[in-house]
Every structure is written in structure tokens, then in C-alpha cells.
Amino acid sequence: MVFLKDLLEDYVENSGIKLIVKDGIDVKDSNIEEGTVFEIETEKNPILVAVINAGELNEVVLMSYQYEFATENDLIIHFEHPLRDVWMLEGDFVFYLSEGFLKRCTPVGKIPEEALKKMKKFLEDDDYYFDKTESGVGRNLPIKVAFKKFEAERTKALLGELLTKIDQEEESSIPKVLTFFVEENVELPAAAKLEKTAVEMADYLLFKEDSHTVKVKVINPKLINREAKIKLGSTELEISALPEEFRIVLQNPVNLEAFSKILEIEVDDELG
DSSP: OHHHHHHHHHHHHTOOOOBOOOOOOOOTTSOOOTTEEEEEOBSSSOEEEEEEEOSSEEEEEEEESOGGGOOTTEEEEEOOOSSOSEEEEEEEEEEEEEHHHHTTSEEEEEOOHHHHHHHHHHHHOTTOOOOGGGSOOOTTSHHHHHHHHHHHHHHHHHHHHHHHHHHTSSOTTSOOEEEOOOOTTOOOOOOOSSOOSEEEOSSEEEEEEETTEEEEEEOOTTTTTSOEEEEETTEEEEESSOOSEEEEEOSSOOOHHHHHHHEEEEEHHHHO
16 A cells, blocks of 8 residues: 555646646537547646547546546546557546537547547436446545545636636537536435436526436526626535536436535625
8 A cells, every 4th residue: 555655745746736728629629529638737747538438518527547546436448648558538527518618629639439428428327337357446544545535626626716717708509517526425314315407496496417417497587697606515516607408417426306406506695
């Protein structure tokens, strides 16, 4: 474990939290291809994401060259990059990013076709697991938990900054994607055993799109485009204009009924 501890300390030291925004490529008139890897540059080590399922919102997974920290949820692959030629696809860090978001990033290659197929199946089938020869073990080991928590905080900070830059622009065609990371020790209220896929609230509707994603549709027109604060337990996000629809992507699987009990949306009149 001393070896992994040293690796983690070096990774933290060389993983910046300052974003470097470039024009990147213009993908407005081209399709995002599944398997494409996009790089988000920072002042130190970049963030890489791989597109697993393309669409109006592209489903991507985080990548890391520190495959020594791989757990059962990660797929180790060969991917040529100046930092390293072996990377891992982190199956427990899934995001839904718009084309407008990805155009700020730089395409740096594609993951192997077989790896794409395996990650697709992993995300779709709760009973599917990677072969032990191409993944890791010990997701509950303290050193690997520490690595995952650092990845979550770093990615939250960087993607949040880029999302804020998009939010400030006048490109209304870019969908809003709000990403929250919920710690495992957050206590959700008791929920019915039968899982709900939709919940109606006074001002908005909640739809469970997959095990980690909730779509929020605001049905009270008086709230739309107002300055707002979105609260999810102890996590908060302030936005300048509340969109009519947005998604919240959680790190852990979500029960929609329990989720509805801790979600709060405050508009400017209530912020005081």
C-alpha cells in the first residue's frame, strides 16, 4: 500500500484545478462519434473523457492514466497518449455532456472498439462485470476510496467551471447539465420499496432516466430564467437563470422518491 500511497500523493500534486479554455474544434456541423476521447486542458494534468453513447446529451466516462487505482468498476485499456499508453475507463464516473460542451474540448483519439462495447454493456446491465484480467479489485480499500474522492472533487471543480462559462454565454441551444457528487454517507429519507420513475412536485416534475440520472422539468413558468439556488442535501449550486429542463447526475445510484425529499430549488425572491 505504500506504493499506491506514493502514487496518489504524486497524482494529487500534479493534477491542477485551474481550467485552460481554448476554442477547440467546431463540431456544430459534425456528429460526435462514439469512442472518441476528448481532452480538457488544465495547468497540470488534463482531464480526459470518452464518449460511450452519443446523442442529444452524450454519455461519457472519465479516464485516468493511474490505472493502478482501478477497481471492479474500471476497465483498463490501451490508449496512446503523451502521459501514458495504458489508461482506465472509470465506470463509476459517468457524465452527460452536450455537443456545445464537447466543442470546448480537444479530440485526442479513440478507445478500442472492444473496450467501447464492454463499457456500453457495463453501463446498461447491472449484472455485467469486467473480467478480472482487465479491471481492478478492492474498491473499498481506503487508498482507492481516497483516489476516487479526489477524482470526484477535481472533476466537479473543472467541469463546473466550464459549465459556468457556457451558462454565461448567449447560446440558448446548449442544454444545461448540472452535475452533483453525493457522498456515500449522505442519508436519504425512507422510500417505498417499489421504485418510482417519475415524481410530481408543486413546481417541477422529476424523471429517473437511469440509475444515476434525474431529469428535472420546471412546470411553474414563474421560476424559469430566474436566479436560483439548487440544493441537494449539503450540496448547493447557484445559477444565474433556472432553465426549464436540466439533469442532475449523481455519483451513486438514486432512489427517485428519496431524492425528491432532499431536492430544493430556491428562486431569487427566496434567497434574500
